[in-house]
Amino acid sequence: MxxxxxxxxxxxxxxxxxxxxxxxxxxxxxxxxxxxxxxxxxxxxxxxxxxxxxxxxxxxxxxxxxxxxxxxxxxxxxxxxxxxxxxxxxxxxxxxxxxxxxxxxxxxxxxxxxxxxxxxxxxxxxxxxxxxxxxxxxxxxxxxxxxxxxxxxxxxxxxxxxxxxxxxxRKELLTGDRMAAMAKFGLNPGLKTILVIGGSQGAQKINRIILDSLVMVVKDFQVLHQCGESQYQSIKTEIEKLIKEGEGEYADSLKNNYKLYPFFSEKEMAMVYAASDIIISRAGAGSIFEIAILGKPAIIIPITNSSSDHQLENALEFSKFGAAMIEEENLTPHIIINQIQSILEPDKYNSIGEKLKTFATxxxxxxxxxxxxxxxx
The missing domain is CATH 3.40.50.2000 (Glycogen Phosphorylase B;)
Known part of the structure; x- marks a missing residue:
């Protein structure tokens, strides 16, 4: 039986x-x-x-x-x-x-x-x-x-x-192959990759700050952006407008170094994690424990209206192990870019990743x- x-x-x-x-x-x-x-x-x-x-x-x-x-x-x-x-x-x-x-x-x-x-x-x-x-x-x-x-x-x-x-x-998240992921998503192996994940339903404020920062970010980095299905079309339209406005200046960088997706499947998630160097995410428990097991340095942005401010508390706990935390009211393009550059300092990057792994279960x-x-x- x-x-x-x-x-x-x-x-x-x-x-x-x-x-x-x-x-x-x-x-x-x-x-x-x-x-x-x-x-x-x-x-x-x-x-x-x-x-x-x-x-x-x-x-x-x-x-x-x-x-x-x-x-x-x-x-x-x-x-x-x-x-x-x-x-x-x-x-x-x-x-x-x-x-x-x-x-x-x-x-x-x-x-x-x-x-x-x-x-x-x-x-x-x-x-x-x-x-x-x-x-x-x-x-x-x-x-x-x-x-x-x-x-x-x-x-x-x-x-x-x-x-x-x-x-x-999910153990499957650890099975992604970095070079295969680079090929699948059309990424440049010579550039650092910023993965932006707003959760399964997207995150409007994270999407907004990424768009506001994008022209500066794609000069030096490439971005994989999961924006949520409900916001995909409006963001795609805005990106097309940005590319048109940037012809002769930053349009080529946007076309080559920015990849927009509404959502990633489980198999795709393993690949985007493998391709990423830094992760920008909400502070849901699922996201931060996934980031920890991967040992990927991260910038955590807790949602301000979560029940009992649980995302803020999650982020505070996670920040004790090396994750960078930015509260929504402090979000600006310059702060995001400065955090990315700071995390990528060679003497800091590896030590953050190792410390984050001690949070993993x-x-x-x-x-x-x-x-x-x-x-x-």
Whole structure:
């Protein structure tokens, strides 16, 4: 008889990719031990569905209402989504009837977590950030064990319930070949590469500062820019305008040294990481733990309106290990360029990368997988 594990998640990449990493670790461990394993993902959103399908996982979609601490017209719609999603989760959990449930966190995990509790199925959860959001505080009360990425987040959960694991990272991200990536993206191996990633949904303020800095940056560096699907067309139009205005001056540098993409797939992400020398990113836990395991010097720009300022706290923790942090109100083209030049100083660059690796937790997914496969008492 198969051992059944239900995985809960959805929403942004910060909740999706670690779930895939845990699923992959579970597959590896059960293949080694010969334990028959059945996995099912229950969650919300096209992004979760695409990631699950790409990873070869059985996915069941449900509705999930986001828990907001501010007014939004979407809250009215989400009030109706919550009960519908809960009854959908009750049905799917009943049909699958897992031996154990793992919730990656976020609002998309709540319907399945509540269903698991009603069926008396053991529930384990994971908190990525240094400060948990409302959904994860609720999950923390429902779960038997809460795995955490930051030591500082343990105080938000009941004493004795937390286990410090770090954040699960996909091992596939370490498999990129630098020269193959240079060829694929049309990059010059003789130039330093700045990778800009705004998260799975893009980051408007990061996109803006990169555009404002671009003419100066491409004189000396090349840029790989993941801008988010919603902003891709408007940025592309702006770049075309810049190129037209720069004919005879900087147009050729822009054409050759700037590559714009709406989003990178998992395979592409491994390649862009391999090609990059410096990474500019938001301070989501998923991003900073990926940067750490790669040992790539980074400039971290926390979003100002994140829940409980968790991105600022994440960035402050990460900056202790050598990452540069710039708050949004201090963003200017000159500050960005000065930071890039400072990081690339030969005596500094390698030492930053090595220090960042000490923040990494490459065995986080394995630790969580082992706990999910262990007998529950």
């Amino acid at each position: 198969s051992y059944r594990i239900l995985l809960l998640g959805g929403g942004s990449g910060g909740h999706v990719f670690p779930l895939v990493a845990v699923a992959n670790a579970l597959k590896e461990k059960t293949q080694q031990t010969g334990i028959p394993l059945e996995l099912m993902v229950l969650g919300e959103g096209k992004f979760m569905e695409e990631a699950a399908v790409e990873a070869g996982l059985n996915f069941k979609p449900i509705l999930a209402g986001k828990l907001r601490r501010y007014f939004s017209p979407l809250t009215i719609l989400d009030i109706f989504k919550m009960p519908v999603g809960f009854f959908q989760a009750l049905w799917h959990v009943f049909r699958f009837m897992p031996d154990i449930v793992f919730a990656k966190g976020g609002y998309a995990s709540l319907p399945g977590a509540l269903a698991a509790k009603l069926y008396f199925i053991p529930l384990l959860a994971h908190e990525s950030d240094s400060i948990p959001g409302l959904a994860n505080r609720i999950l923390g009360k429902l779960a038997k064990t809460v795995f955490v990425s930051f030591n500082s987040s343990q105080k938000y959960f009941k004493a004795g319930k937390t286990v410090l694991t770090g954040n699960p990272v 490459p065995d986080a997914a394995d630790k969580i997988a082992s706990a999910l496969l262990a007998p529950q008492v």
